[in-house]
Amino acid sequence: MTIQWFPGHMTRARREIQEKLKLIDIAIELLDARVPLSSRNPMVDEILKGKPRLILLNKADLADARTTEKWRAYFADMGIPSLAIDASTGNRVGEIPVKVRELLHDKIARQIAKGMTPRPVRGLIVGIPNVGKSTLINRLAGRNIAATGDRPGVTKGQQWIKVGTEMELLDTPGILWPKFEDQLVGFKLAMTGAIREQVLNVEDVAYFAIKELAVHYWDELAERFGLTEPPRDPEDNNELVRVMEDIGRKRGCLVSGGRVDLEKASGIILRELRAGNLGRITLESP
Ligand code: G4P
Numbered sequence: 001m002t003i004q005w006f007p008g009h010m011t012r013a014r015r016e017i018q019e020k021l022k023l024i025d026i027a028i029e030l031l032d033a034r035v036p037l038s039s040r041n042p043m044v045d046e047i048l049k050g051k052p053r054l055i056l057l058n059k060a061d062l063a064d065a066r067t068t069e070k071w072r073a074y075f076a077d078m079g080i081p082s083l084a085i086d087a088s089t090g091n092r093v094g095e096i097p098v099k100v101r102e103l104l105h106d107k108i109a110r111q112i113a114k115g116m117t118p119r120p121v122r123g124l125i126v127g128i129p130n131v132g133k134s135t136l137i138n139r140l141a142g143r144n145i146a147a148t149g150d151r152p153g154v155t156k157g158q159q160w161i162k163v164g165t166e167m168e169l170l171d172t173p174g175i176l177w178p179k180f181e182d183q184l185v186g187f188k189l190a191m192t193g194a195i196r197e198q199v200l201n202v203e204d205v206a207y208f209a210i211k212e213l214a215v216h217y218w219d220e221l222a223e224r225f226g227l228t229e230p231p232r233d234p235e236d237n238n239e240l241v242r243v244m245e246d247i248g249r250k251r252g253c254l255v256s257g258g259r260v261d262l263e264k265a266s267g268i269i270l271r272e273l274r275a276g277n278l279g280r281i282t283l284e285s286p
Helices: 007-021 065-077 095-103 105-113 133-141 183-192 202-216 218-225 237-250 262-274
Strands: 026-032 053-058 082-084 121-127 160-163 167-170
Touching (some): 026 095, 053 065, 053 095, 065 082, 082 095, 095 105, 133 160, 133 167, 202 237, 237 262
16 A cells, blocks of 8 residues: 655654654664665654664565675664564564564663563564565564554554563554655665555556666566567667567567557566565665
8 A cells, every 4th residue: 555645644654653662662663675775764763863773674585685684784884783584474573572682681681680570672663664564563463463554643542562471562563754755766666566556657667677677687587587688778768668578478468469568568577576476686785
């Protein structure tokens, strides 16, 4: 689902997160491992300032593993620890509570030193739409809690979800807006499926995808669609159209007169890319 972000919407989202931050010990920032920069809210460092933080590079199953490790090193240099996870399969999700306790170790030790019994540490998941917040909350809870597609301003009573015995999570995530004033960011988010086709034209997104793939992942694209001739110049639109037509013909997307149905071919490319059928693809490097 795509949220239309208007200024009032952003202000409300920000205020909601700031209210939630008062209740928690650690903010868990969820990013898409395929586009860690484009899936980051432009103001997130300012919004979460002063709170311990853990970054989760989600959908790591779809991303290039080596680049994901480079991103982890990049965030470590910024002083932010991170984990690479797949919320949908649960891969490495079990490491989250362990890491969170580790990050809050000093705070817990202080409570113990004062003779207090430490209460479970409390966390909040934050991120832009479609990064997998609800999937992760459900996974950590071990049951269906968060309705997918929660939007800012639609509040319900907040509850704490137990994650094991030592961690609790707010059941509603903090929803942030993407950096959409940058057109490139919009296309990358559309390519990965975070922004749906109502916002950007499906063919435009598919051409953008072909261009990116031709430059960085030609072998994967060629193998998936049985292509033999890479575009001579990926900046040349005629060449991109030629590749799109090749793909359309391979998949039988033909209309009367033997022309290629470019919209249908576009849909196929994007669907298979997003499903990971072309392999593990990352669109941004640190
Ligand atoms: P949100 O709350 O942040 O808006 O995101 P949500 O959990 O709704 O997840 C958005 C989409 O991302 C969902 O797919 C979800 O299954 C998928 N997803 C979440 N985590 C992962 C992951 O680690 N790996 C992969 N490959 N996908 C992930 P969808 O197509 O919108 O819905 P559905 O078909 O799964 O129901």
